[in-house]
Amino acid sequence: MTLTVSETDAAVHKLADRARRASRVLARANRDWKDKALRAIAASIDANRAGIIAANAKDLEAGKANGTSAAMLDRLKLDDPRIDSLISALHELAGLPDPVGRVVRGETLPNGLRMRQVNVPMGVIGTIYEARPNVTVDIAGLSLKSGNAVLLRGGSAALNSNLALVGFIRDALDSVSLPRDLVISVDEYGREGADAMMGARGKIDVLIPRGGRELIQRVVTTAKVPVIETGEGNVHIYLDESADLEMATDILLNAKTQRPSVCNTVETLLIHQNAAAAAGVLQALSAAGVTLHAEERAAALVPEITMVPAGEDDWANEYLDLDLAVKVVDDMDQAFEHIRAYSTGHTEAIITSSLRNSERFVSEIDSAAVIVNASTRFTDGGQLGLGAEVGISTQKMHARGPMGLAELTTTKWIVQGDGHIRK
Amino acid sequence: MTLTVSETDAAVHKLADRARRASRVLARANRDWKDKALRAIAASIDANRAGIIAANAKDLEAGKANGTSAAMLDRLKLDDPRIDSLISALHELAGLPDPVGRVVRGETLPNGLRMRQVNVPMGVIGTIYEARPNVTVDIAGLSLKSGNAVLLRGGSAALNSNLALVGFIRDALDSVSLPRDLVISVDEYGREGADAMMGARGKIDVLIPRGGRELIQRVVTTAKVPVIETGEGNVHIYLDESADLEMATDILLNAKTQRPSVCNTVETLLIHQNAAAAAGVLQALSAAGVTLHAEERAAALVPEITMVPAGEDDWANEYLDLDLAVKVVDDMDQAFEHIRAYSTGHTEAIITSSLRNSERFVSEIDSAAVIVNASTRFTDGGQLGLGAEVGISTQKMHARGPMGLAELTTTKWIVQGDGHIRK
Structure with missing residues (x-):
């Protein structure tokens, strides 16, 4: 596709709006429903191994033709044992408690006003990562379990693998009556799609870059959307x-x-x-x-x-x-x-x-x-007993160190009165 | 002063480094010491009312000469009743529990490894605000109580008031053997000083803009430092x-x-x-x-x-x-x-x-x-019973809704073993 920057921005922002609408359905889904979706995704990946491995083979071939390093090709590769571990990670995720709905604190104030602060999903998460198709499944699962929709930009080197995986994930969501748009790939928009995500303030609630130093620094210094910086460890x-x-x-x-x-x-x-x-x-x-x-x-x-x-x-x-x-x-x-x-x-x-x-x-x-x-x-x-790991945050805001599912949620204050007014 | 952008950046970043060194001393100060400092600041402001009001009079005069609106002049004004409320807010802050050192969670893992996650100060906070000298005292007090050093950019309209207040605050810190550099004004660098703060990634841990929509949007979309967005309420x-x-x-x-x-x-x-x-x-x-x-x-x-x-x-x-x-x-x-x-x-x-x-x-x-x-x-x-209020966050990351002292801290994982290695 050859789109201008503003056309790409508009297209990606439209996808974010679709993800937002889908996220509202998911925000009200209980744990049983979400776990059923995770198991359906696992089954869909299992049933479509041949298609996934064939799509991945195209990426590997293109990578070899481009002179991609052996280490990179290894990260890009999906085979049966790797698909097995993706599937078992989804089942493990289904076994974890729901981070949504937990009451962080609650009190009845002296005037009788009842207030509580409750974990709720962020809404729409964005991820930008590089040529690792396993991250596609990983992040889709973590987002789903924490009640969020997700926009994925997975790097052109893994384009075929990612599109295949995202397709099967979306089919699985549909099979349990959840919106397909909970998981959306922006890969067809290339690097400009990533830029559009970084500028989508108000449309994407948090961006989590995963990959090498250069990628993370680019996101951290460019994005107008709040970012969680992960990974670098000296x-x-x-x-x-x-x-x-x-x-x-x-x-x-x-x-x-x-x-x-x-x-x-x-x-x-x-x-x-x-x-x-x-x-x-x-x-x-x-x-x-x-x-x-x-x-x-x-x-x-x-x-x-x-x-x-x-x-x-x-x-x-x-x-x-x-x-x-x-x-x-x-x-x-x-x-x-x-x-x-x-x-x-x-x-x-x-x-x-x-x-x-x-x-x-x-x-x-x-x-x-x-x-x-x-x-x-x-x-x-x-x-450290957090269950699934989203990444290791090296910043001080929001999350620091290993991040679990809870770090993909935010909170909401719920205040209940009976005609209370402020004196 | 007429400095180039890179000279201003270098100067402000040097100030941030000084604040960082000072913050290390404060991070180890116990609550008694911090509360003593808050009371010393209250006493110093009380003892220097005449100087503060005189400095403020200069700002008011300049404001009138510039045709500043009556509403803005009112926000700029410091008089005895307003100084009284600054002083009583500092005493109230001294009466609140210490947000630092609280164990958020802790566990002994099956292998005997002991881990706990503890609230620690952010380090260096930056604030950018407009022509409200009361915010100077407010933010200095909140930062101190939460164990953080602070860089203040208070707007040129309140320059004289802010410099006077910051001077008395620094004297008070010195009087209780805490580093003066816990509270540093960058007002002398003007608007470029604010820009330098926004670019000081790694030197300033979090930026909190306080003021009107335009100011907050400028900070949120420009800053490379993590920002907490506050205040807008439709x-x-x-x-x-x-x-x-x-x-x-x-x-x-x-x-x-x-x-x-x-x-x-x-x-x-x-x-x-x-x-x-x-x-x-x-x-x-x-x-x-x-x-x-x-x-x-x-x-x-x-x-x-x-x-x-x-x-x-x-x-x-x-x-x-x-x-x-x-x-x-x-x-x-x-x-x-x-x-x-x-x-x-x-x-x-x-x-x-x-x-x-x-x-x-x-x-x-x-x-x-x-x-x-x-x-x-x-x-x-x-x-809602949070004690002091830092602001009301309208973003989903880190803090959402009214923010208390705890939201000015981050966490640290402390892991203690006895030669434990990972299997």
Whole structure:
């Protein structure tokens, strides 16, 4: 399609209006109905595996022809095991409590006026993400369970996969008498469709970008619609003077090597200059295949290990790989300074046996999650018992840290009187 | 001062960094200390009345010379009774519980990992407001109590008043050993200072504009920093078929005439075509001096009252005066349609004796506050028992409706283990 910017805006805003009308029906649907829809979506995806995989094959082929990287192609790929996990995630979502209708607080005021604040759906959610067709199903399910309609912009590299998935999701909604327009793709409008979403203030209630740094920064700085910023994690562990070697080794190995490609993996290790555990921890990391990017003092701790000299870039970098920046600090204050300069406010951890130092760390580090003597990998909605995870917010407004279904709702004050007037 | 845009940005961002450093000290201050500071500010303002009133006189004089309207001059004015109320508000704030440190939720997970989510200060708040020096003291007090540093941009019309107040506030902070930089004015940078604040992503955690529609819309659509939108209230009351005349009259008179200049006053009355109370209510409003802007069917209800014909503008307009738009609807669905088209999502009320209609209204109207059989004037932090009111949010993210001190905080996840790693 070749539309002008204002034509695209108008078309996307019209889709948002359709989503809004659909959302009003969903807002009144009870949990049973919503769970039935989630199971119908799961069944529809299951019944249409062949079609989904065929559509995905077109995207993969086009990707290969374009010279897309192997990592990107892997993220783009849908096969039977991946479809299985999409289906089981939908069933798990159906098993979670309804975030809508919960009374946050309630009181009868001295004048007899009854007031309560209740969780209600946001209305229309927008998501902008990149070439991951699994996010399409994931976000559609989360939005549905939280009572919201959703506009999806999934990236042209996954166009065929997304259109197939959205089609089957909409069929499933229709089969349980919910409006198809609860899930709408704006993919046919390309990048301009994403821009139109970002400008749709009053039509889209919240935008959640999911993807790499560049995408998220573009949305955060461009959008006029409120945004929840997610994902970037330049995560630090501070190895205190008093840290136990075995505990420190276990935690570092887990935090760096269990799944290095995710946002809660550790990226920088700060070592107190007198930490007895330092050499042992670095040896264990190196033996586990981690490349250590070290400043001079850190490199000198274990001269027999070959380390890469660390520069300014290493402190700011999210490797998302088997790489770790390492720095020796004089004391905890220097660690704080470093963290304040480079952290993205996602997760920071301390390994210590000092009560005083653990308390100082918890109180002075201003990140979404602050961890004492445990792996940074625990900053995760599933691990922390939130049920489904929408993302990990690195901003302070609305939601901070792992976000569950409740974070996709807002509140409404309901005030009931009997002719009450204000004196 | 004549600075380039980038010089102003750099200067304001440096001030934000100073506020950030100061905020770290305040984040660790306990309630006693913060309350002591609030009382010291009250005492400092009390002791410096003459200086404050003299500074304010300069602003008033300049305003008169510029042809500022009488209403604006009135808002700008500080005199002894107004200073008294600033002082008593600070003492009231000192009497409120501390929003910081409250455990929002906490659990020990099956693996023994202890986690809790705790309210912590945002860090640095920015406010942009217009020619109301009382807001300077108000926001400084609210920020302090919630553990935040604040950057203030108060409008050049109140420059002298604000600089005097900020000076006395900073002296008071110093007198209780808190950093002066907890409260910083950027007024000397003029309008460009406000722009620099709006662009200070990562340096200012949240921006709260206070003022008229134009100011708020400019901030909301320009800022790259997260914003809480406040204040606009195009408030509707729906007079149901079954409404009781006496109750309806009491509520309408209160909602329209008690304080017509504020955001929770009613602006449009929607009348069910068969509402028996309609004529009586309109007569009472007219007798109370309210100008009725009516569409044809509404005007025909009481031919003996002179009404102004209503047009499209009247439905969208926030009069903030003794004016009321009036429209007859065929049924509640038509009322819903009208409200959805014109409401700013602040407050909507129904007057009814039908349980079914009250429940439909509460469930289908998507506004921050939905009221049954009571005045819309109750949408107010003080009335709803929140203590101090920061503003009334008309957005869905972070805070919706009246905001108290808790809405100036965020949360932090604190996770404590004993060498826990993720399986």
